[in-house]
Amino acid sequence: MKRLEDVKHHETEDLYYPTMCKVTGAKQITEMEKWYEIEMPNGQTLGHNPGQFVEVSAFGIGEAPISISSSPSKGSKFELCIRQVGTLTNVLKNYEAGDMIGIRGPFGKGFPMEKLFGKDILVVAGGIGLVPLRSLINYVLDNRKDFGRLIILYGAKTPSELLFRDELEEWKNRDDVELHVTVDQADETWEGNTGVITTLIPSLDLKLNTTIAAITGPPIMYKFVVMSLKSKQLPDDQIYLSLERRMKCGVGKCGHCQINGVYCCQDGPVFNYVDIKPLEEAL
Amino acid sequence: MECFSLLRSDVPALINHLGDFGEVIAPHGKGDVSYSFEVVKDNSEVVLDYNRTLLPLKKMFLPPVEKLMDFSLKEVTYEKVDVAITPRVFFAVHSYEMQSILRLDHSMLSGSAESNYFKRRQSSRFVGISFKPDEFHFSDSVGIAIEDMEGFDLFLNEVDGDFQLYVITDHGQTLIDGFDRKELTTPEIVDGREFKKKIRYHYNRLPRVFQYAYHSDVWADVASQCVGCGACNLTCPTCFCFDVQDEVTVTAEDGMRQRNWDSCMLSTFAEVAGGENFREKTVNRTRHRLYRKFKYITDEEGLPWCVGCGRCTAFCPAGISLPDIVNELIQEDEKAQYHRTVRV
Amino acid sequence: MKPQVAFFDFTSCEGCQLNKLNFENDLLDILKHVDLVEFREAMDDKADHYDIAFIEGSITSPSCVERIHDIRRRSDVLVALGSCAVNGGVNAMKNMHPIDEVRETVYGEDKYLFATLPAMAVSSVVKVDYEVRGCPMTQQDFLKLLIALVLGKQPPKYGSPVCVECKLKENECLYNRGMVCLGPITRGGCDAICPSFGQFCTGCRGILDDPNIDGMLEVMTSHGISLDEAKKRMQLYNSNEVQL
Incomplete structure (x- = not known):
């Protein structure tokens, strides 16, 4: 048990104060989602891992946990992509280049990149789940020779909800990326796959001993994707999932993000499936 | 001394x-x-x-x-x-x-x-x-x-x-x-004061009881009495969860950010911006509260995270008693053990 | 441009509107944010369009229905003010009796001259965007909503019971003083003002989502009141929300 006398003054932190950062780019990319590029002050870098998140704060509104969408290889700027679903995110849609925004973090555990080197990476992204996974995808692309195959499965509700369409096009045209996109409901313009994301899994040809799966999507999706991967005989410890919870403080104090005894903001949001399998509240 | x-x-x-x-x-x-x-x-x-x-x-x-x-x-x-x-x-x-x-x-x-x-x-x-x-x-x-x-x-x-x-x-x-x-004029040693035993097992044995209590019917019984006021958490000396809010003055020009105690017994505690609530039912919340006291931190630190002050019980408008819940879980566990033994 | 706001009253005591006039120091600050275009208690003016319409009172007659539809058509945002507008409030107690009996009691033999309906929340007739709860609504709460709308943020929604604020103020629980209080299932946001002054909560801000009604009745009756009395207390402000 940690005791008061074990702690020195300089080891304590002002945990709840954001760093003021400048928005250097902003673009509405779908009806619901807006993309932002943010610059840290004084040439600092965020220093994140793919899969980590930041607490974004707007004064008068509050804070919300937002996944980092850019690869750490991008340098002093980083990117967020925010869906307008809450009080804060609805206000953020008014933010444009030049505005100042508060950032705390990065927080939590991202994807364990050291374990991913040399492996085939299978990305499974449902809806807005592509946002944190884009960080991983771009990291793999920026360090392409360090990884094996890059297989991306991406599902959205409708074609109009597809995110990062320019990049999807680019990934589609690369011969070192295997991209499979599906929508739940097609419209007249849609010529690709139709159906939930799990329909993309059975036909995959995976090398079981070298494939690592990285899954992010709406809560309902995880169970079914894991089930499909298991039926492909992919071992449990090669599956990573990034979970969403109400990560209010980001530093393991406020309690809102707890999954049974585990703090999602500290031990996650990226978990190995083996570690969350015993947690009843996880999936 | x-x-x-x-x-x-x-x-x-x-x-x-x-x-x-x-x-x-x-x-x-x-x-x-x-x-x-x-x-x-x-x-x-x-x-x-x-x-x-x-x-x-x-x-x-x-x-x-x-x-x-x-x-x-x-x-x-x-x-x-x-x-x-x-x-x-x-x-x-x-x-x-x-x-x-x-x-x-x-x-x-x-x-x-x-x-x-x-x-x-x-x-x-x-x-x-x-x-x-x-x-x-x-x-x-x-x-x-x-x-x-x-x-x-x-x-x-x-x-x-x-x-x-x-x-x-x-x-x-x-x-x-x-x-x-x-x-000192009085003798230095004082006999232990009258303390009625409230929980039937030694606290060392409680983590084991909780290990098997996750799906117990006791939680639903408690939930049926609980009115969800949050008094148990808000008066608990070891609870430390909080929420953070911004307050703006009437000029809409400045304001302050403040935090206040929160309670995992409140229905909105685990709700995220998109509307998903990860502990939507009272039964899940009553269980979470007790697991925070007797299992999650206890497994790591070896101590119950409940200090027996009795506040949650004394201040519960519905009269829900924490020692009673624990004793019911113990009783259930004993029954289950008995059945396990009989089957062997 | 400042948003054009208007206030309208339906069946109510008009206490909520009077409460707004008591802002005193804050009134000038409020007027920096908004233009008042219609407010019977304070001025006389009519406009074709409102950015924000504030509605006080419940809907109790066919003419009310017509009028609220008209206001809704002319308003971008519509806010229900106070318990009568939000859920029918005390007016809705009449809904527990047959409507004919109610008319007879109030109007006697002239009852056929006055058309009447069950007392309804504004939201049961037209779309309500936001609400300020309470009987009367508090100035504090109204200001919070107004500032939120000015800032473009979502006004606060109170999902926690009165007990939370009461506990944070370290009030002695009124149940420990032998009173029966509705704090555990009543929506907070009032700073627990009644219990802080020794008055038990009567539920004026409405019942929480997904309340444990049976559990609450059990709490009330186990503290010395009859089941009938417990139900009546629960329904005082909430006949439309709590069907017993």
Whole structure:
């Protein structure tokens, strides 16, 4: 048990104060989602891992946990992509280049990149789940020779909800990326796959001993994707999932993000499936 | 450990003396039948015989509502709130309350160590006092004796209306330096006070009971009585969950960010912006509360995260009793064990 | 441009509107944010369009229905003010009796001259965007909503019971003083003002989502009141929300 006398003054932190950062780019990319590029002050870098998140704060509104969408290889700027679903995110849609925004973090555990080197990476992204996974995808692309195959499965509700369409096009045209996109409901313009994301899994040809799966999507999706991967005989410890919870403080104090005894903001949001399998509240 | 004799009538003089070190905070009467820790202004108002305060001593280290910053919406800037380090003496504190502060130390200082908490906790001194357990106390069942002196600098042990004054730490020695002490006249050893056993198992065995209790029917029974007011968490000395909110002034030009205690028993606690609620049903929340007290942290730290103060039970409008819940789980576990044995 | 706001009253005591006039120091600050275009208590003016319409009172007659539809058509945002508008409030107690009996009691033999409907929340007739609860609504709460709308943020929704604020103020629980209080299932946001002054909560801000009604009745009756009395207390402000 940690005791008061074990702690020195300089080891304590002002945990709840954001760093003021400048928005250097902003673009509405779908009806619901807006993309932002943010610059840290004084040439600092965020220093994140793919899969980590930041607490974004707007004064008068509050804070919300937002996944980092850019690869750490991008340098002093980083990117967020925010869906307008809450009080804060609805206000953020008014933010444009030049505005100042508060950032705390990065927080939590991202994807364990050291374990991913040399492996085939299978990305499974449902809806807005592509946002944190884009960080991983771009990291793999920026360090392409360090990884094996890059297989991306991406599902959205409708074609109009597809995110990062320019990049999807680019990934589609690369011969070192295997991209499979599906929508739940097609419209007249849609010529690709139709159906939930799990329909993309059975036909995959995976090398079981070298494939690592990285899954992010709406809560309902995880169970079914894991089930499909298991039926492909992919071992449990090669599956990573990034979970969403109400990560209010980001530093393991406020309690809102707890999954049974585990703090999602500290031990996650990226978990190995083996570690969350015993947690009843996880999936 | 030094021990002196202190007459009840000399306690006001002791409180005055402690005032030389800093602010003295002690139990006071509140409302018709309740008590509260307050800063001592008139030492005749300090209550030595009390069952429990409404809010735990935690409120002095992790305030129920705490301003974190002032901000300007116009300038998009903020100013930190400086937490002053003031010497404080907490007087007439019960052993379970002290143990709850030691547990809070762990919660707030392990991992990322919070400076606000640390500053308030620094230069705090604690003077304990023995108490007569009422029908709600069960600290003894979670391994905390009435005379447990861990964490205290001084301790007042009541014997026949007067006190034995124990000097436990160097800080305690400094606190009473210059105070007119009397040699001990009463015997030093006091028999354990009458403490009715409230939880049937030794607390060491509880994590095992909880290991198998996740799907117990007991949770649904509790949920059917629970009205979801959050009183159990909000009065709990080891709960530390909070929420953060921004308040804007009427000019809409500036405001402040503040945090306030929150409760995992409230229905919105685990709800995210998109509307998904990860602990939507009362039954899941009642279970989570008890698992936080007897399983999750306990597995790692080896101690129950409940100190047996009895607040959650005494202040529950529905009369839900924490020891009763634990005993029901124990009973269920025994039945299940019996069936397991029979099957073999 | 400042948003054009208007206030309208339906069946109510008009206490909520009067409450707004008591803002005194804050009134000038409020007027920095908005233009008042219609407010019977304070001025006389009519406009074709409102950015924000504040509605006080419940809907109790066919003419009310017509009028609220008209206001809704002319308003971008519509806010229900006070318990009568939000859920029918005390007016809705009449809904527990047959409507004919109610008319007879109030109007006697002239009852056929006055068309009447069950007392309804504004939201049961037209779309309500936001609400300020309470009887009367508090100035504090109204200001919070107004500032939120000015800032473009979502006004606060109170999902926690009165007990939370009451506990944070370290009030002695009124159940410990032998009273029966509706705090555990009543929506907070009032700063627990009644219990803080020793008055038990009567539920004026409405019942929480997904309340444990049976559990609450059990709490009330186990503290010394009859089941019938417990139900009546629960329904005082909430006949439309709590069907017993």
